[in-house]
Amino acid sequence: MGRYPQARSALLPMLHLLQSVQGQVTAEGIELCAELLGLTAAEVSGVATFYTMYKRRPMGTHHVGVCTNTLCAVMGGDAIYERLSERLGIGNDETTEDGAVTLERIECNAACDHAPVLTVNWEFMDSQTPQSAVELVEKLRAGETVTATRGATITSWREAERVVAGFEDGRVDEGPAAAGPSLAGLEIARQRGWTAPAFDEGSDAAAAEAEQVGEESPQQAAAESDSGRAATETAAAESPAGTRGGGSPQGEDEIASGPSPDDSTGETATTGETADEGGSSDD
Numbered sequence: 646m647g648r649y650p651q652a653r654s655a656l657l658p659m660l661h662l663l664q665s666v667q668g669q670v671t672a673e674g675i676e677l678c679a680e681l682l683g684l685t686a687a688e689v690s691g692v693a694t695f696y697t698m699y700k701r702r703p704m705g706t707h708h709v710g711v712c713t714n715t716l717c718a719v720m721g722g723d724a725i726y727e728r729l730s731e732r733l734g735i736g737n738d739e740t741t742e743d744g745a746v747t748l749e750r751i752e753c754n755a756a757c758d759h760a761p762v763l764t765v766n767w768e769f770m771d772s773q774t775p776q777s778a779v780e781l782v783e784k785l786r787a788g789e790t791v792t793a794t795r796g797a798t799i800t801s802w803r804e805a806e807r808v809v810a811g812f813e814d815g816r817v818d819e820g821p822a823a824a825g826p827s828l829a830g831l832e833i834a835r836q837r838g839w840t841a842p843a844f845d846e847g848s849d850a851a852a853a854e855a856e857q858v859g860e861e862s863p864q865q866a867a868a869e870s871d872s873g874r875a876a877t878e879t880a881a882a883e884s885p886a887g888t889r890g891g892g893s894p895q896g897e898d899e900i901a902s903g904p905s906p907d908d909s910t911g912e913t914a915t916t917g918e919t920a921d922e923g924g925s926s927d928d
């Protein structure tokens with residue numbers, strides 16, 4: 646809790662820590678979080694039931710997630726899920742009788758370049774097949790050491806939850822940060838000598854940078870000019886009869902208080918236009 650300026654910000658990691666101890670988010674755990682963070686049980690429960698990483702039922706030793714979102718599904722994710730479900734004898738969000746594996750369909754894990762992917766206790770198993778997935782869960786059930794395709798040693802779901810809660814396990818550097826298909830575009834760019842486009846001062850990126858340092862970008866200046874013009878035109882449209890002069894370039898204060906009698910851009914201009922119209926009538 647001391648890591649956060651406001652105690653309630655500790656709720657998400659605290660729920661993960663709770664799962665690392667109890668294997669799920671229990672009613673008792675919800676009450677405890679509420680008491681420690683000065684929240685109501687309903688507020689904590691609302692968070693715990695909103696995010697799918699929080700589990701309200703007892704979890705197995707290992708959580709196996711099968712991505713069945715669009716890309717993984719068409720690349721074989723659906724077939725993997727079906728094969729695992731059949732092999733383990735369980736459906737979505739269920740746990741094997743021996744308590745070893747909980748199976749879940751999961752949404753896109755932003756690892757589409759390695760589709761179809763599984764996760765085991767939130768570690769990636771990239772580019773899987775139905776057969777490799779079955780071999781994987783058999784190893785997990787047998788208690789064999791399994792290494793994620795990106796290098797991390799698979800522990801238990803509870804141990805992984807403790808890491809997600811913010812407690813280091815000393816193994817953060819296991820495996821590469823990025824590899825394979827994730828770097829394919831970079832490699833092609835290097836081979837072909839492609840580089841990023843030159844920085845354009847009129848670009849959105851330049852505007853964002855200017856905003857960060859508190860400068861007014863050309864886009865902002867233009868936007869403000871547009872806003873001022875729009876306000877002027879709106880005031881003109883809403884003002885009483887003979888208001889075509891309301892489109893004159895006045896400031897917003899002037900628009901709010903109305904034109905002064907001797908303001909040649911206000912009533913005078915309006916009168917002039919009216920006179921012109923009258924004049925044409927005379928013609």
Ligand code: FES
Pocket residue numbers: 712713714715716717718752753754755756757760761762
């Ligand atoms: S669709 Fe599976 S990781 Fe994106």
